[in-house]
Amino acid sequence: MRTVSLGIVLFLFWLTLSGHYTNFLLSVGVGCVVLCLLLVHRMGLIDSEGHPIAMLPRTLTYYPWLAWEIVKSSLGVAKIILSPSLPISPTMTLIKARQKTSVGIATFGNCITLTPGTLTTGVADDEVTVHALTRDGANDIQAGRLNQRVAKFEGSA
Amino acid sequence: MTMEMVIFGLSWLLIGIGSVFVVIGAVGIVRMPDVFTRLHAASLIETLGGGALLLGLMLQAGFTLVTLKLAMILLLFVFTAPVATHAVAQAALHQEVMPKLASDRRPHQAGGKSPEAR
Amino acid sequence: MMFLMATIAILIAMALVVVRAIRGPTVFDRVLAGNVIGTLAILLLAVVGFLLGRPEWLDIALTYGLLNLISTLAVLKFFRHGDLAFVPKEPPKL
Structure with missing residues (x-):
């Protein structure tokens, strides 16, 4: 749940900063988001303190x-x-x-x-x-x- | 037409307010007597000065990607300015740069050093 | 017109803060002045980007904002511990 919402936030961040919407750049963005999520999940940072959606x-x-x-x-x-x-x-x-x-x-x-x-x-x-x-x-x-x-x-x- | 005029006037007003407060904050940094009071003047620049300027620029830009980027800079200010200010204050206390106080309402410790200044 | 006015105001403020950086009695006044100059530089980048019609400068402003925080914290840590790789012996509570 938190992981998904963090992923959405990160992808919106990518869309805002890039400003180019070609297939290649979008797929690179998805790759970066997944990589970040894996790293953050491994570090155990996704909890109510790191990503307080409530x-x-x-x-x-x-x-x-x-x-x-x-x-x-x-x-x-x-x-x-x-x-x-x-x-x-x-x-x-x-x-x-x-x-x-x-x-x-x-x-x-x-x-x-x-x-x-x-x-x-x-x-x-x-x-x-x-x-x-x-x-x-x-x-x-x-x-x-x-x-x-x-x-x-x-x-x- | 009139809506555009209103938005234009509002952004002009906000940019004017921002400019004035940025200069006032800088004057405060020069005038204040010690580090801690100067930090108050600096936070004037970072919150109201920067905030009003960025909001004025957002109104100028309209609904584009530029507005989102300006909002991101504004959020960056809101989240990082207190951290930097607090870090400066705590480091100053740690090096025993004591603020000049008119009154001190803390319960006193031996040696006059606050427990936070580890 | 108003962009020009805001640019001039920010430049005046920067000059005043530089006065404090030169005069500042303690090192913390100078760190504070450096931090405020960084903040003003971000605003200056945004406003001049609009003045010259080049909003791409906002990306530079964003990066500069992140670097500004990191550099302030790094300088403060250096003056506090004399070592950028300092690790406290026991982790802080809370």
Whole structure:
């Protein structure tokens, strides 16, 4: 099941990048996909961590939400950079991640880093160390809205 | 006709926003006082600046293979930018480049070194 | 017209980041500057490809994006362990 879906994704990737649709190139593409699948299968990488198809439907609502968060926090950071006095108050906090799986915690850390103004500096088990540009940013991340949202995206809450 | 005008205007707007934010991020990289705060400015370039520019270019290209390739570059940004940023931050902490903090809410360890900076 | 404007904006940003790469007190400022210049180069390739009407440059941009991540991680690993072939004794948990 996962192998088939990974194969479809890889073949679509080939079609996108090549742009030539002759018989020869298509068959070479199929050969490459099969070779990759054999190698990956041998390495045992096709599991819920390597190819998380179960999360796919939830990306449709999660990514737009994340994009809007990024826009909001970007405007805040831009305002800070452009103001002459540079009103920053860097803060480090420790946050307990609510996600269950390692994929969920990795997603949480990446989303923190992706939004400008907050930055993951380390992960130990389920505790995430966060560096925030301002105190307000640290308060925001401690309030746990993002934490909750990523847990929902992961499917454990 | 009007639809084309709307799309043209929207892509113009997005490319303008992207250009402005790229420059703002670069100004931030020059102005900020230490490595960690500079990383915040850099992520401004990588997310909103790059994202808005690429979305504007996608609207210009219409439904072609070029749009798919631009979307792929956008996904590449979304997946790799946090990894690189996190790697820089962790390496800096490992070499004991400590951030200048206004307040620290971590429970303190002996020696003031965080447990993650292995 | 707007492609030209975006090109100029990216070039200005690159010049500012080069200033940081020259002045940067620690090596990490320079690695960061290198990474951001790579990102800006990808955007520049995409925009100039549209400006000159040659969207094939997007392939180069994609490859450059992959190389950018690998080179940043390789440089950081080198400065952290002093050895690119370093393997930790015990695998990290989680």
